[in-house]
Amino acid sequence: xxxxxxxxxxxxxxxxxxxxxxxxxxxxxxxxxxxxxxxxxxxxxxxxxxxxxxxxxxxxxxxxxxxxxxxxxxxxxxxxxxxxxxxxxxxxxxxxxxxxxxxxxxxxxxxxxxxxxxxxxxxxxxxxxxxxxxxxxxxxxxxxxxxxxxxxxxxxxxxxxxxxxxxxxxxxxxxxxxxxxxxxxxx
Numbered sequence: 001x002x003x004x005x006x007x008x009x010x011x012x013x014x015x016x017x018x019x020x021x022x023x024x025x026x027x028x029x030x031x032x033x034x035x036x037x038x039x040x041x042x043x044x045x046x047x048x049x050x051x052x053x054x055x056x057x058x059x060x061x062x063x064x065x066x067x068x069x070x071x072x073x074x075x076x077x078x079x080x081x082x083x084x085x086x087x088x089x090x091x092x093x094x095x096x097x098x099x100x101x102x103x104x105x106x107x108x109x110x111x112x113x114x115x116x117x118x119x120x121x122x123x124x125x126x127x128x129x130x131x132x133x134x135x136x137x138x139x140x141x142x143x144x145x146x147x148x149x150x151x152x153x154x155x156x157x158x159x160x161x162x163x164x165x166x167x168x169x170x171x172x173x174x175x176x177x178x179x180x181x182x183x184x185x186x187x
Contacts, residue, residue, distance in 0.1 A: 009140070021092075
């Protein structure tokens with residue numbers, strides 16, 4: 001069995017319907033970076049995470065902090081479902097969040113593509129219906145992916161969610177799917 005995997009940090013509160021392509025990581029920003037020849041990697045994208053929602057976010061966030069949000073986080077209004085003109089870069093939002101130093105996204109619900117991509121990149125997304133509205137900006141939170149508990153260290157409240165299975169915890173600990181597979185390949 002996997003040991004408990006616990007993360008701790010401050011809460012950054014956002015509302016519902018946080019769009020992956022316009023609010024988390026702007027497609028306009030992606031186009032500018034691409035045109036400048038800047039690689040679309042976590043370290044670069046993190047510099048612009050949430051800039052359209054909170055321009056100072058990346059300057060105030062600390063490594064290990066959490067994004068806490070409501071419903072439908074990471075949905076994509078820009079996806080043209082395979083059209084050759086589709087500007088959508090799957091994973092940009094997840095890479096931007098990870099590059100900004102956020103350790104996990106805690107929300108009521110998330111877009112399926114965002115959820116899967118984030119986990120594959122080693123960024124946990126936890127869906128917990130009772131969390132949003134009870135956590136305040138700056139609250140110190142502790143997330144236990146193995147036991148399925150989010151503890152608000154300031155209020156003393158605990159919120160439960162479906163724990164991550166041991167193999168998924170292991171994959172997140174190793175940095176995501178590709179790092180996990182690379183580790184297995186080298187064994």
